Amino acid sequence: MIEFRSVTYGFDDHAVLEDCSLEIEDGEFVLLAGANGSGKTTLLRHCNGLLSPDSGEVLVDGVSVAENPVAARTATGMVFQHPRDQFVAATVASDVAFGPENLGLPHAEIDRRVEDSLAAVNLEGRGDERIDTLSGGEQSRVAIAGALAMEPTHLLLDEPFTGLDEPSREAVIERLESLSSDGTGVVLATHDLRDVSRLADRIVVMRGGEILEDGPSSRVLERLDGLDVRAPS
Numbered sequence: 272m273i274e275f276r277s278v279t280y281g282f283d284d285h286a287v288l289e290d291c292s293l294e295i296e297d298g299e300f301v302l303l304a305g306a307n308g309s310g311k312t313t314l315l316r317h318c319n320g321l322l323s324p325d326s327g328e329v330l331v332d333g334v335s336v337a338e339n340p341v342a343a344r345t346a347t348g349m350v351f352q353h354p355r356d357q358f359v360a361a362t363v364a365s366d367v368a369f370g371p372e373n374l375g376l377p378h379a380e381i382d383r384r385v386e387d388s389l390a391a392v393n394l395e396g397r398g399d400e401r402i403d404t405l406s407g408g409e410q411s412r413v414a415i416a417g418a419l420a421m422e423p424t425h426l427l428l429d430e431p432f433t434g435l436d437e438p439s440r441e442a443v444i445e446r447l448e449s450l451s452s453d454g455t456g457v458v459l460a461t462h463d464l465r466d467v468s469r470l471a472d473r474i475v476v477m478r479g480g481e482i483l484e485d486g487p488s489s490r491v492l493e494r495l496d497g498l499d500v501r502a503p504s
């Protein structure tokens with residue numbers, strides 16, 4: 272479980288998160304919705320210790336992220352909005368393998384995870400390519416594969432569909448759907464709820480650093496007017 276307890280956070284003097292409290296159960300599929308600048312990315316970055324609250328606390332599986340960021344990072348696989356920020360190796364397969372290698376897994380298991388994760392994002396057979404020769408959308412898919420390969424309890428994705436073409440978007444949605452039905456928790460930050468709202472158990476809407484709505488998808492979808500979120504048509 273991921274728990275935010277009264278989390279407040281600011282950049283300089285500018286408050287970005289205000290008293291955010293949220294509990295995300297294992298296996299839940301949660302859409303974190305909100306306009307640009309509403310605080311979604313900032314909230315997600317607290318789950319793995321990239322940011323620490325000015326006040327309040329974030330816990331993953333009952334353990335404070337501030338006290339044990341390594342445990343939090345193992346349990347929560349994060350896909351950043353700008354994938355270039357997260358690459359650590361030169362080629363596709365070596366980047367995707369990096370996380371599982373750090374977990375000390377056997378080679379055969381690492382190879383299996385790399386292969387499965389690349390297939391999930393339509394990049395099978397492209398493991399030897401250099402990341403800096405890929406398009407932006409392909410790089411996004413490598414970043415998603417890297418998080419999938421960690422087989423985390425919760426997968427956290429920040430606007431993962433930006434720049435993806437339709438087949439890749441569909442492949443990723445399909446993969447999220449199957450991961451979710453296999454019990455992986457998914458938290459997907461987006462301002463565009465098309466295609467994904469049907470997958471979610473719950474929608475949390477942020478505005479101005481506050482949690483404005485939090486409830487079952489069907490109920491929240493009826494309350495999106497004026498929240499600058501693109502609703503499913």
Ligand SMILES: Nc1ncnc2c1ncn2[C@@H]1O[C@H](COP(=O)(O)OP(=O)(O)OP(=O)(O)O)[C@@H](O)[C@H]1O
Binds near residue numbers: 287311312313352
């Ligand atoms: N490094 C930073 N320094 C100063 N202010 C920042 C920084 N990162 C984010 N902010 C500010 O925090 C607020 C929330 O930003 P955040 O990126 O969390 O929003 P978001 O909902 O994820 O938006 P988007 O959909 O555009 O990614 C914005 O006002 C933004 O300008």
